[in-house]
Amino acid sequence: MIKTEDLFVRFSDGSGIRYRDMRFDTGRSYALLGASGVGKSTFLNLIAGVLTPAEGRVTVDGEAVSALPQRARDLYRIRRVGYIFQDFKLLEDMTVQDNINILRLEGVDTSQMDALLDRLGLLRLKKRRVNRLSGGEKQRVAIARALIKKPAIILADEPTGNLNYETGVEVVRTLLANAGDGTLIAVTHDDRLAPMFDERADMNAVAEWVPGGEARQHA
Amino acid sequence: MLSFAFKSMATRRAKLVMTALSMVLAAGVALLAYNISTQVSEGIVNTAAKYDIIIGPSGSATQLAMNTMFFTDKPLGTIPYAVIDDLNRSGQVNAAIPFSMGDSYNAAPIVGTDPALLSDKALLKGEMFSQPLEAVVGFDVAKTYNLNPGDQIISSHGLSHDGAAHADHPLNVVGVLKRTDTAYDNAVFTPVSTIWELHDHHDEDHDEDHDEEHDEDHDEDHDEHEEHHHAEAGEICAVLVRSKSLADYAALMNWYTDNTDYLAINPNTVLREVMDNVDLSRKIVYILCAVILVMNLFVVSVIALLNMYDSRREIALMRLIGVSMGKINRLYLIQNALTGLCAVALSLLCAHLCLWGIRGFVSRMGIVLNAARVYPLEWAILLCVFALSILPTAVLTRRMARKDSLET
Ligand SMILES: Nc1ncnc2c1ncn2[C@@H]1O[C@H](COP(=O)(O)OP(=O)(O)O)[C@@H](O)[C@H]1O
Ligand SMILES: [Mg+2]
Numbered sequence: 001m002i003k004t005e006d007l008f009v010r011f012s013d014g015s016g017i018r019y020r021d022m023r024f025d026t027g028r029s030y031a032l033l034g035a036s037g038v039g040k041s042t043f044l045n046l047i048a049g050v051l052t053p054a055e056g057r058v059t060v061d062g063e064a065v066s067a068l069p070q071r072a073r074d075l076y077r078i079r080r081v082g083y084i085f086q087d088f089k090l091l092e093d094m095t096v097q098d099n100i101n102i103l104r105l106e107g108v109d110t111s112q113m114d115a116l117l118d119r120l121g122l123l124r125l126k127k128r129r130v131n132r133l134s135g136g137e138k139q140r141v142a143i144a145r146a147l148i149k150k151p152a153i154i155l156a157d158e159p160t161g162n163l164n165y166e167t168g169v170e171v172v173r174t175l176l177a178n179a180g181d182g183t184l185i186a187v188t189h190d191d192r193l194a195p196m197f198d199e200r201a202d203m204n205a206v207a208e209w210v211p212g213g214e215a216r217q218h219a
Numbered sequence: 220m221l222s223f224a225f226k227s228m229a230t231r232r233a234k235l236v237m238t239a240l241s242m243v244l245a246a247g248v249a250l251l252a253y254n255i256s257t258q259v260s261e262g263i264v265n266t267a268a269k270y271d272i273i274i275g276p277s278g279s280a281t282q283l284a285m286n287t288m289f290f291t292d293k294p295l296g297t298i299p300y301a302v303i304d305d306l307n308r309s310g311q312v313n314a315a316i317p318f319s320m321g322d323s324y325n326a327a328p329i330v331g332t333d334p335a336l337l338s339d340k341a342l343l344k345g346e347m348f349s350q351p352l353e354a355v356v357g358f359d360v361a362k363t364y365n366l367n368p369g370d371q372i373i374s375s376h377g378l379s380h381d382g383a384a385h386a387d388h389p390l391n392v393v394g395v396l397k398r399t400d401t402a403y404d405n406a407v408f409t410p411v412s413t414i415w416e417l418h419d420h421h422d423e424d425h426d427e428d429h430d431e432e433h434d435e436d437h438d439e440d441h442d443e444h445e446e447h448h449h450a451e452a453g454e455i456c457a458v459l460v461r462s463k464s465l466a467d468y469a470a471l472m473n474w475y476t477d478n479t480d481y482l483a484i485n486p487n488t489v490l491r492e493v494m495d496n497v498d499l500s501r502k503i504v505y506i507l508c509a510v511i512l513v514m515n516l517f518v519v520s521v522i523a524l525l526n527m528y529d530s531r532r533e534i535a536l537m538r539l540i541g542v543s544m545g546k547i548n549r550l551y552l553i554q555n556a557l558t559g560l561c562a563v564a565l566s567l568l569c570a571h572l573c574l575w576g577i578r579g580f581v582s583r584m585g586i587v588l589n590a591a592r593v594y595p596l597e598w599a600i601l602l603c604v605f606a607l608s609i610l611p612t613a614v615l616t617r618r619m620a621r622k623d624s625l626e627t
Contacts (some may be wrong), residue, residue, distance in 0.1 A: 045625055050539060050623060050624040050625040051623050051625050051626075052623050070620055070621055070622070070623070070624075071543075071544070071620065074538065074543055074544065074620075074624065075543065077541060078541045078542075078543060081541075083539075083541075085539070089536055089539050089540055091230075091533075091536065091537075091540075093230035093231070094226065094227075094230060098223075098226055101223070102223065102537070102540060102542060103540075103541060103542075104223075105220065105223060105542050105546045105550070106541060106542060106543060106546065145540070149541070
């Protein structure tokens, strides 16, 4: 179970986003909806522990991961989170398989790579360099890399953003199948895909933009 | 780990090669500057003169000392060989060795002398000269022109090798000296009588040629004659003396100074004066060398830092992907150590190849460089370069590890 409490994140320019408390149960899938720029990606970053909240905490199975020191938080993410970034975060100069094999450095078993790539329609691109792929192909490579380690928590930031509807449906099915009894939290814009998830949350009602402080108003 | 390091390096090969090459260039120049300046000053210091008096025609004391000790510059002129007979008869000397110079074999000066000049030099091959037209060649000369006992060499007139050749009187190489790392490596030694013989014949040639059409050759020969002092039969350029005692030394010095118009010098004193005179310029060279060193280490640091900032994005990316900072740190350590090691090895190689390349050029000036000589400070420079190639990124990963992974 993932819980967020009193979450507030502050950016370097002094502005920030405050979030209403949320709860994500193990074994369920969630679709996060909401306007662009409302703070969906930032929310996933907080859960993944790649961003530290200024206030409040993120707890996973009772452990306040947001309060962990960086090393332990990296380890939490490495062991338990599969994060599909909105901008993919791929090693552009490397091949598809090397982008996945890099996780072997952390002891991830990549023997299921071919099956996974096949399911995502990427098998024939396995040896191709990422910077030669289309946006939709890159997106699926990012998905394959997140799923290969069979994470307990899957965070997917607009995983179908670059895909057509049919491929999008297949990708969401793959995500749901891989989530198993873990937790899947996916940001999506597509109202047709949202019903495939167990629950939907409107982030417009969750996230509140907080403008910069005194300094800003004086300027 | 290793295979991934290689893959990662392969994707950045162009950048890595540029980085390594600029490091090689900067470090190589630093090594070269330091090595040359050290070897040159050491070379002069090491040449302790074994002779306490040198007698030559009147002129510059420095020129006489440099000419007889380092075979540089031109001889001052000639004095009669009889001076040696006088010295030997005086009973005040342990050795009085003739010294004559004026011809050359390619870039190597031919020194007319007697085997005593080489008494403290060991032969690598063959034997000492004993007859006119026999020659013992220095180590570098033998190596450069692939000379062995039994070979013949054609000397040319004058100290630059474009002088007329004594083609009809080749010298027979009978021995090769062991390497001495002094000017002796780049010289040819022959009995002083060889010089007389060559020039007797040369003058004969002159007379014979008079009526023929080789007018141009003639003129050149004449010029050479005017420019250089060639020992006629019975003439030499200088005498190297080892006196029997301090009293004999003083007596001889006084006698030659007071009663002849020859120049009698103590080479040690003269060289020390020369050293004192060049001390200022030597200091300038040292400062220059230090500036080059610091400048190039600065360049290496800048390159290393650029390399580090370049890695920053990739390190942040790998961390977000899900690789621990410990692993990333090790990955970059391997990559940078490999590049650093290549850069270090290449700069050492390049600097000493350059040294080897300019060796032949500077040996004409009496400076003998040993390309294989590596000084401790050179290792220190290389260590710096190696440290600079691995440390910045190592520090960076440590600092990044303390921040949010998104924040970089
Ligand atoms: N590092 C940052 N510095 C300043 N503002 C930021 C930063 N990251 C995000 N924001 C702002 O926070 C808001 C939410 O961003 P994001 O979470 O990416 O929105 P989205 O819901 O579209 O994923 C946006 O207005 C964005 O400009
Ligand atoms: Mg977003």
